[in-house]
Each structure stands twice: as C-alpha cells, then as structure tokens.
Amino acid sequence: MNKFMEVLENFLMPIADKLNNNRYLTALRDGFMIALPLIIFGSIFVVLANLPFLDMLIGEEAYATYQSALGPASAATLSIMGAFVIIGIGTKLTQSYDIEGIYGGVAAFAAFLILTPQTLEGVSGVIPTSILGAEGMFLGIFTAFIAAELYRFFVQKKWTIKMPAGVPDAVSRSFSALIPITLTLSVFLVVRIIFSYTPFDTVQNFIYTIIQEPLTALGSGLPATLVAVLLIQVFWFFGLHGQIIINSVFDPIWYALNDENLQAFQAGSELPNIVTKQFIDTFLVGMGGSGMTLAVVIGIFVIGRSRQLKELGKLGGPPGIFNVNEPIIFGLPIIMNPLALIPWLLAPVVVTFITYFSMATGLVPKPAGIIVPWTTPVGLSGFLATGNAWQGAVLQFFNMAVVFLIWWPFLKILDKSYYESENKGENSQAS
Template sequence: MNGLITFLEQKVSPIAAKVGGQRHMLAVRKGIISTLPLTLVGSFFVIFLNFPIPAVAEKLAPYLPILDVPYRFTVGILALYATFGIASSLALSYKLDQLTAGIIAVMSFIVTSIVPARLWEDVSTTNLGTNKLEIVAAGRYLNIANLGAQSLFGAIVTALISVEIYRFMKVKNITIKMPEGVPPEVANSFVALFPAATCLIFFWVIRHIVGFDINATLSNLLMPLQGFLAGNSLLGGLLTVLLICSFWILGIHGPAIMGPVIRPFWEISIQQNIDAFADHVPATDMPNVFTEMFLQWFVWIGGAGATLALICLFLNSKSAYLKELGRIGFLPGLFNINEPIIFGAPIVMNPTLAIPFILAPMAMTVIAYIATMTHLIPMTVSRTVFTVPSPIGAWAVTNFNVMAAILVVINFFVSLVIYYPFFKVFEKEQLASEAAEA
C-alpha cells in the first residue's frame, strides 16, 4: 500500500493537478456550478407538479401549467445559462471583459440551436397557422428543448471557441479603438464589434450553411459515456466513486478534478429524471440511477469518503488529538463538509485510512444501487443543496420517501463497521505517538 501511495503521489498527482488547474477545465467547472442556484430553485417546483399527497395534488391540478413555468425556464434551459457562465469564467482568466464574452457566447450558442430553414418540415406543424409555418420556414424556430442539459456539451464547446476568437482578435489588435475619454462600457462595445461579428458568421455558417449540428453531434458521441458514468451502470458508478476518493487521498479536491468531466453528465442525468417526473412517470422508473444526488445523499454521508462515521469514531477515541478533531469536525461533517477531517487526521497520503475511505463508499454504492433497482427506494427526482443533513436530503430528492432516509441510516452504520478496524489501528499509532511526545 505504501508503494502504491508513493507511485500515485509521484506520478499521478502532478498530472491530475495540471489537468485540474487548466484554465479551460476550470472555466467549465465554474461555469456549470454557477447555474446551481437556478437548478435548485427550478427543480423545487417539480415537487408541486407531482405532489406526494393526493389531496393536495388534486387541488394543485388546475395550476400545473403555471407551476411548470419556473422549471422550464431554469432547469429547462440550463445550457443557455451555462454558456454565459463558462465564457465569463474563461474571459476572466484571460483578463477580457466578462460581460462582453458572455453575451457573445450566448449569441453563438443560440445561433447553433435554431432549427435551420431547410429543416423546417421536420418540426411538428400540427395546429400551426400559416403565419407560424412561415416563421418556421424562415429559420426562426427555437425549440426550448435545444437549450436544456442535453445540449450542455455543445454549450461548452461554443463558449470556449467564442472566447478564444475574442481573445485572438484582441491580441492581434483586430478591434476598433476609441479615443481616450470614451466611457469604458462604450469602448468595450466597440472593441467587441469584430469578435462578435466573427463569431456570429462562424457559427451561422457551420449550422445554417454547412448544416452541421454541434449540439446533436456531441450529444450522440458522448451519450454512451453518459450512460456508463451517470446512467444505470453499477460499474460506471463505482468507477466515479473510486476516482473521486483516490484524488482526495492524493490531497487533490476530487470533484474539482472530476467536475469538468462528470458534471455535464450529472446535469443531463438529473434533468432527464426531472423531465420524466414532471411528465408523471413514477419515481421508481426514472431513466438514471447515478445522478449527483444519488451519490450525495446515499454515499457521501458526511462528505466524500463517507467520513461522518470516522468522525463519530474519533469522538470516542482514547487519543486526545483524535477526540478533539472529532469535536471540531462533527458539526461541519453533519452538513457534509469534511475538509477538517481529510486534512486534519490526515486521510491524505495515509495508507491506514485510505483503504476504508475508498472501500466504505463503494460498499454503500452497491447497497444503494440494489435498493434502487429492487424499488425499495425511488430514484432521485429533484435536487437540493449539499449542506443538508443526509437523511433529510435523501428524503427530499426522492419525492419525500421515508425509506430513502432509512437507507441513509443503514449506509451510515455500514460505513461505521468498515471504518472501525482501520480506526483502531490508526488510534493505536496515534496513542504511541502521543506517548512518545509526552
């Protein structure tokens, strides 16, 4: 185990750190995370569309079309918001005007999302009048579904390319320079004139002249990977857990490294579940098991590595240091914040605690997967903030299912059992160290 830790530290950690710190990867992660407030609020309204109490659901029935609006224009157009966030984040790293970069990227993404005039007959024309048909035929039809999470990869590519065009033209001084004394907001508008025109023409030609659909092509290419990592594959779910925990052991923020890769898949998966639930599909028959919410509430109990169990063991330790660390880490751990334990114990580069840090979450993943596939608990159909205590979070995202909260408690005790023997070994080492210092 020591040899493996050394190898990972010397060979893998530097590469992972470079990948995680790469400006485009950081921009993708920050841009998608910036949409979190909207998706949390929007997914909350899905509960009203499928209220678990029949009497209340009956009273809400006449208002369902109105209650659907907040969801459709938050979660339903997630890719549009992400485009602005990603472009703005990348522009900041280049010291470009963030607002201008974000607007140009949004324009570019919308151009690629509009149905071309030549494809207007593919659009359902049922109950459309003559004027509406002319609008569609003219290439002015924008399907709101094209702005959702399924187009997230197209949004990422469009945002990154548009900012790179903006940066290139500014570096090469292909801009309109205004005299001194002109207000900055006016000057920035003229500086962005050529980049905006270039992006508009570039993406217009690709989508409407060449006929290449960036969003659909990327979605088709990457959907098999999404089905593996964030669908119903147990192997894919275990691989995700293994990688996140392994990076933490190296002292690298696991979600920060995996975020640019896995988060777009997570966003697609949870939106597919929410869409199906909004269409009144039973919560046990959702398209995807391994959403981010599944891992958050059934596996990351106390944070990555399921460390709340370890904190509870620390609270009853004979070691003064571990007992004090348990006291410090308990309240944050209850709300799924475990950096004090990961770096305080430490778990980083610690062979003794690294094994259960990986083993416990993987065992919990298997248990939760079996419970989901056998319909003991529903699948996740909404989302909530990660700082909610796990039983409450699991109860909320499974349409208020009590068995989901009970499963969290069961998984907690499973992690407690797995951590216990390794904790005793670590405690013995710590006591010996404290005795030597005394």
C-alpha cells in the first residue's frame, strides 16, 4: 500500500500542482465564479416558473401568463451566461498580469462578438442569443484568453496614450486603454474577414462544428465522467482541491450540456443529456461535499465509540448538511490516510454508475439545467435539479445509503483504531 501511494504521489502531485497554478485554468475558474450569482438568479426563477401542479391550481392561461412574466429573469442570465463568463475570464486573466482587468474583460467580449454570426434567419444586425449561451461557450473561452493576452501585450509594450496631469483618472485610464483595445479588436476583425472566405463563414461556425460538438459528446459520456470523478477524489486524497482542478477543465463542457437541458426543459422537450453540471454538483458533490461525506458523518454517529470520531461528527455534521466537508476531509483524516483510500475512491464511482443508469433508464428524470446553489441540502437539491421531481430527492437518499454501506467497514476499523489508542493512552497515564 505504501509503495502504491508513493507511486501515485510521485506521478500525480507534479501534474496537479501545475494544473492548480496554471494562469489560464485559474482565470477560467474565476471567470465562471463571476457569472455564478447571475446564473443562480436565473435558476431560481426557472424553478419558480415551473412549480409543480401550479397550472392545475390557476388554470393554463394564467399559468402561461405567469411563466411569461418570469421568463426574462432566466433569458437575461442563464440563456446568455456565456457573455458573463467571457467578460469574467478576460478580466481575471488581465488582472493576473497586474493590469486593470475590466478593459481586458470588455475587449474579450467585443472580440467574441466580432467573431460571431450577426444574422438570424436572413436578418442582419441580429446576434442569436444561443450564441451567447452554450453554443458559443468554447469560442468565448478561447477568444477571452487570446484577447486578454493581446491586450496585455500592447499595454506592456506601452502602446498607450498618456494624458497630461490634471485629467480625471477615469478619463486617463480610458484613453490609456484606447490603443491596446483598438489593436486587439483589429486582429479579431482580420480573422473574421479571413473566415468569411471559407465554407464555415465565421469562426463561431468553425469552432462549434470542428471542436465543440465532439468535445461535448465526449464529456457527456459515462467513461469521461468516471475519469473526472475519480481524478477529483485522487487529487483530494493528496491534499489538493480536486473539485477546482477538474472543474477548471470540465466546466465549459458541463455548463454547455446543462444549458442544452435547460432550453429543452423550458420548451417542454425531451432532455438530451444525462451528464451536466448539476449531475456532478447535485448527485455527487451535493451530498455533503466532495466524496459525499455526509454519509460518513451519519456513519460516525451510528458506530462511533472513540472520542475523536464523536467530536468529529459534532464538528462535521452541521456544515456537512450544507455540503461543506473540510472538517471531515482534514479531521478524519481522509488526506493521505490509507484506511480511507478505498471507500474515498470507490463510493463516488459507484454512485456515478447508479445515477447515470437511473437516469438513462428513466427511473429518475435527467437534470433540468437548473443551477441549484451548492449549499442546498440533500433532498431539496435533488428535487430542484430534476425540475421539481421527487425521484431526484429519492435518488440522493439512495445514493447516500450506498455511500454509507461502502464506508461502514472502514469506519469500523478507523473507530476501533482510535478507540484502542485512546484507551491505551488513558491506561498509560493511570499507571
């Protein structure tokens, strides 16, 4: 076991460290965090607009009016979340160079708009909202990276306009950004013109056809999801925040899949994807945090005899209800603990299988694309994420029971070890 752990540590730690400190992955992660409050706002109103049985209570015509009144909340946030993510990434990446970030953010968004189709059903000067959502997500991410780098390059070359002393600071900063933004957007305009002579017409069409569709199909499958889930657990075992590391890579795919489901849900169509952002966040992470450790807390209360586990249960229980599990990860401990390795890796993999096949067979509705706040307790989060379906809550509780059973023998061993150690210490003090 020690040899195995040593090999894992030597192989994974350098990789994880590089990913964790990568400038672009950090900007990607933080860019999504900027958009998160808006995404959650839109998700709340999707839930309110689709309350179960409301159409029966108030009538179909009143229900349609009610949905129409609440519709702009999600249309102005969830449906165009790519726009907020692009601005967030551009801002954060520019800030990482100690340059004022907002200009990098707006330059990234303007560059993205230059590269996107601006016609809809033959009408020019119109940007389809789908482009600002899931469909444009990949192009938006790449554009934000390149635009922020170009803007940073021109600023650091000092190709800026210097205003005389006494000019208001806001005016001075705007003029300083003028030349870097002009040069940056000119590069993207040239790219747009070049692509207009290709069969794809725009970069957006090229990216979506050649890159985004194949990657999204891969990310929506069970094998890629299992690899992602397993890596999250492995990184955490070595003390690295696996959720942040893996989400930095997979979030663009999972959010795109999520948005496809949301559009289908709002249209009353069949949901196309099983694996989405909420598949991960609600049915894996949303059950006590990474590794679904709320079941571990319950196990501690059921079998714990040692003072260490009993105290840990008291400390980890309340935050665990809201999916905060650092007390368990560091207090059990799970990090670098050989006795915790097997259940820590096995339980999420088993639950991923169960959840995937429950949804694939129709036993449980697929995630409806509604972004449920990550602190939402078990049961409620499953209900909301599946479009107010009780089966989602039942699946969560079933998964928790599975995790509990997987951890049971290992918790017994840990508890026995702590209990004997405590008794041995007390006996040695008495003598």
